[in-house]
Amino acid sequence: MNIICKIAAEPDEFEQIHQLNYQTFVEEIPQHKQNENQLLIDKFHEENTYVIAKAGEEVAGMIAIRAKRPFSLDYKLPNLEDYLPVKGECCEVRLLSVKKEYRSTRVFYQLCEKLVELCLEKNYTMALISGTVRQLKLYKRIGFLPFGPLTGEEGAHFQPMYLTKENFERSTKVFKRLMARSSEQSGQHSFLPGPVPIHDNVKNAFAKEAVSHRNHDFIEDLKELRSHLCRMTGAAFAEVIVGTGTLSNDLVAAQLKNMEGNGLILANGEFGYRLIDHARRYQLSFQTIEKEWNEPILHEEIAYMLTENPSIKWVWTVHCETSTGYLFDISEIQELCAKYGAELCVDACSTAGIVPLNLKNILLASSVSGKGFGSYPGLAIVFHRDRIKGNSSVPRYLDLKMYEDNESIPYTHSSNLVYALKESIKLIDYEKINSLSLKVRERLADKGFSVLGGDDYSPGILTVHLPEGVSSREFGDLCKQNRTLLSYESGYLLERNWVQVALMGAQKEEKVMASIEMMAGIFEKHYEKRYDYEVI
Template sequence: MYWSKIAATDEEFDAIAALNYETFVEEIPQHEHNPSRRLIDKFHEENVYVIVYKNTEMVGMVAFRDTRPFSIDRKIGDVENYLDAEVCEHLCEIRLLAVKKDHRNGRVFTKLATAIYRYFYDEGYTACVISGTVREEKMYTQMGFRQFASAVGTEEARYLPMVLTRQESAVFRERLREQNIVFFPGPVALEKPLIPSTISHRSVKFQQELDEMENELCKLAKANYVIPLVGTGTLANDAMLGQMKSEFPNEAGLVLVNGEFGHRLYNQAKQWGLHIEKIDVGWGNLFDIAQIEAYLQMGGYRYIVFVHGETSNSILNPLDELRELADKYDIKLCADCISSFGSVPFSMQGLHYATAVSGKSLGAMAGLAFIFCKERPFSSDAPLYLNLPYYIEKQIPFTLPHYFVEAVSDALKFYPGRFEVLEKRMATIKNSAFKVTATYPMIATWEHPKMAELLTICALNGFLLHGDSAYLKQRNIAQISTIQPSFEKDFKRLQELLTYVMETL
């Protein structure tokens, strides 16, 4: 397997010096021979090396440097004299592009090229310049480089000043984006192209399809009513909390917190002006049912709000136990089920309100938010777009794209079988070499002291794990979701990559 990473270890820097000598002393006579057969670049401390491995052998490299003057500046003068100002806003130079003779095939050059595109884009460079060997002019041109000054160097080692701009490499970058393998917990990749629909949301046909979608959603959730809104999970939670504010304007409630999205739910409730208290059991800890009951025994609380599937740490919080408490103390139980609905079978019976979305475990395209209701809401002081009784009254008060409804209806056809599919996928992750935590089949959490480096390696090779959020970075964790359509083959490839990566860290 060929794969790439940014050089970081002493062993890798020694391999770079050996390949540097082999290429730029023995093959291209730029430097003098020496008994160590190692050539350390004069800008070594300023270079960032992207290297290519064949399994665990380093076989190719390229160096990035953005400190001026560049080596090409010394050959032709400042490159700004040849290039447009906007191109020169944030430049880097690529040097030392080399591949071992036994590995000079399309796959290694492709890996180097894709690493160049990904790294130089991610670092925000407007262009990169290179002194390309005349004999490889065709290869550089195919990569998107163009010559911008006359050739330089000796007859034995002649080079072309060339540039790759951000704009000129856009087509290559777009191809890479399409090739990325994602393990995000949403949105879900589309298995077929999105075809815009001309069916009006005021038509009889649309109303029929919407009714069918809502009936299937309620059937899957075991809920009495569902209200679809165009928007995200955050919107769904705001609509739910706005309704709670209208129903309990001066009464107290509890928000249960054990992760990032519990904190977000609490902050949203505070913004609505709800009279709430927070029971925070700490990141990743299970709710203490006895502690919650002790609060309820004091009296004065009318509702509990919590996150059912806490994706930030892969915890599925205890719905049945909380429902029993709610029944016992005659309070309303409301749940954010955005990441649990569709990933695990459960009943929303007993939930006063619950929220979900189309673009997570359900496997449909993102765009619809759902508020499930035990009883029809009858009055609200919330703004019109978040006013749930208004949706009930008008049925379709605002534009609702037909292709959203169609996508959700298509996704619902895979249930209940999709529950088993997600369960098997999670079992595959748990049985792998990853040391993960997961209590429900939607997402696994992976902790590693070098997680930042691992995520960079994965991204360079087109594998995108969920790890950019601040709450994940500060804990050295990343997440692998099971909800993407091609999970089985994609996870197999990820495992193969990381088998070799772990041997080099």
Template sequence: MIVYRKAEVSDFEAIHRLNYETFVEEIPQHPPNPERRLVDKFHEENTYWIGEADGEVIAMCALRGKRPFSLEQKGVRIPEGNWIEIRLLAVTKPYRRNRTFAGLMRAVIDDATERDVDGIVISGTTREQVLYRRFGFVPFADPIGPEEARYVPMVLTRSAFYESKSASTLRPKSLLAGPVECSERVRGRLSMQPRPHRSNETGRVLDAVQQKLAERIGLPHVYTLLGSGTVANDAVAARLDGHGLIFNAGEFGERLIDHARRVGLSFDVVAVDQEGQWDLSQLERIAPDWVWTVHCETSLGIFINLEPLHTWQGIVAIDAISAVGTLVYDYSFADYVTFSSGKALRNAPGLAFVAMKHPAIATPHTARYLDLSLYQPIAFTQSEPLLAAMAIALDELTEEEVVSHSVKMTTLLNALQENGLTVDVCPAQSPGIITIRVPCELSSVELGRQLSYQGYLVQYESDYLKRANVIQVSTMGWTTPRMMRDVGAYIAQWIQQKTATSESNGSLILESLGVPNDESFVRGVSN
């Protein structure tokens, strides 16, 4: 397992020795010395990023923002802009491969982005020009240095990087609950020129999408709004009347409560436990006109038990945003079901849906955009590319793909357990998302960042996740069992390593996320 991090003082000796191995013994830029260590002349000004495996520094590079840069001191004129210089890129021989370089680059680009610079300046060895150009680096001056250690001054801007051939390699795969990993066909359709939203073709696509969604949900009327699931829930809140009951299991139950308060609804709240169960006697005692609940409480990764509502006679509203597409479920008992395009339906975010048992009647006292009776079929500007991509995504979302969520979740849980980390899972566990608690002495943010450097995006940045010190892994997009196996093993190994004591019996091995192999990668950024 490789961990990428900013170097500490205790790492400096290893950095000096790797610096010597690279820029004295392999690339002869400096004379040898008996100590076999090379302290960089800008050492006090450098920020070092290192890759560490089994306690050993196996990769490094230095970032420096202070002018003049080393290139400028050699007479090279730097293009106008706010730049940061990368130097001393070095990788030990057993780890020289694209995966190691990609992890280091992700960490460096993340650091550079936080500094709000225009881009990166390097001196790239002439022997690796193909590699640098693949990542978007562009020469801006003639080569410099002696023949045996010749370098090309190069820059990398954000736009050049994201348009480069290697951007797709470095871009972490999304294991988020949104935005999810979309298919190539969906991404391709989203990139096309939009058709007019009131054209016959757009109307035909909208009708087809809504019909497919109606069949999937089990309700005959589907209305499509531009926006997130929040807009869909606002539209439902505008249609509820009388005294209601809201089920609350966590963050997203709290959000339904906020929706209801904002429109002045009268309601009580029933607590749901962490296994998705609630007290049926409360429903009988309060006898509300309507019940509103999420199906999947995303913050916990659990399903709330909807079974008693199947035969209940009042109005039932279901927020199924994190449920639709992760399982086959018949919502025909409900009056309102909300969901969105950017989760397990595997499209880009931007479309919000309200499925209804009966046609929408006018609500003239609500915001015009939330009056679903106006959607006959297109009331306002609509995104034709999103609709067309939605049609593709629904064609791709076969029953086999829906079932695959359970397979991938099982793979993830097995990988965690096989690598020494037991996660308590209740029967109500969603196949689409799981919440993993990080030990209190560790940081969920640090683990989330390490996974991004390894090439996987998981959920950890939301305030409620930070407060709980948890990360979440989702199967909702175009993910694979291998991704789940790799991520589960890395999470387990990282936690094991961080919590290891002198009595522990050693670290775990994860071959797919950081073990040396035969892939070739040659270092070479000048010092």
């Protein structure tokens, strides 16, 4: 029997939770009155996080977690605080229920394991529960300790109990192992596009004592970093700003506001459509070429738009569409722009550090310190070909000229992030990334996975389209339980049943390939047959 423990998220899961709640706390333990619908919706339902155990599509067990006071125990024990042995961040665990046919299995322990994991993630210091007196022995075996008087009424008595991390560690070996894994993440491997795995050299650089942004050495070091970024990309200028990729694109949009003529924005995925949103928020005048996700935008289509609309004076596109891995041919688009008298701006947040860039003729390009550059998130980078013209109508934080005129330090800066990025770009190896990506793509295909695109897609983002009947959320949850972090929790990925392997940051081939084997093993173990997917 294959049991998956996860956080409830789907409508059908919540419907089964209400059914199980009724079966347990109306029919089995007479705590609530019967009703015709045979559903019991908890009064704290909207505030609960439900950990559920699923056997296929069936919810076999559940636990509800809630951290908002007052707890249900506050109503049963008015002086609750007087009983608590530990002060700190508490949560209340309620509605613990396992279907009768699953009570002789490991479902209960798997639920508790997921519960501990969630509590650790949320930094709760103690979990409270009203344990039915029928199962006190079981609760104590896990580590729950009783406190205070019994609550409830005849036939439905409950013992208030509490659980701390220390109690878990003293209880069973399975929870000891869990605590050790949660305290030490060395066995975990991340395929997230951010935050990416960090090399030890970068960690050490980040950990140095912070210095003032007016310190002479820091100013010189930032100047050296900007020069290095320009040499890497062929750009004339590079500004390094405290912020995210969203900020770097806002800075580009603010500059486009100063340009005459109309623009053209290309979009065939989440991040191309975000550029359209940036432009709309700045009330830019522009046209678009919009395609379905992962549908190619042909150069002939771009040429046609530029031919038919001579008022178009700038084109804005992502280099890599991070939602799919689709890679635009920037050099050919640049040639088209030069032919028709338009400037090209590029969102290179997911390609800088992953593929070689030639930004010599690009008007503006945005990037970030994380992702392909392999450092911590927190620095926005804007490359520009020309000197920036001033515009006093632009908000100070979005005025690129302020950064140019002040060596990227018009305001407070982060020496920690700067020194981390300065170290991380020394580690970039394009051939290594490309070689590893080819091996991973080939291995995924061998194991029956359907990977979007081919070798002409970004080596940094591999998007897997799971077949119908295999939930990307559940697959991602299973991989997470097995210490491999995939990108799958964004709404746009869940909607399309995609998961992503991002080969960004410090990726060691041995660990990468072991994690790919683990992914394939989950199919073999948790799905009864191997799937032969069509390659998209």
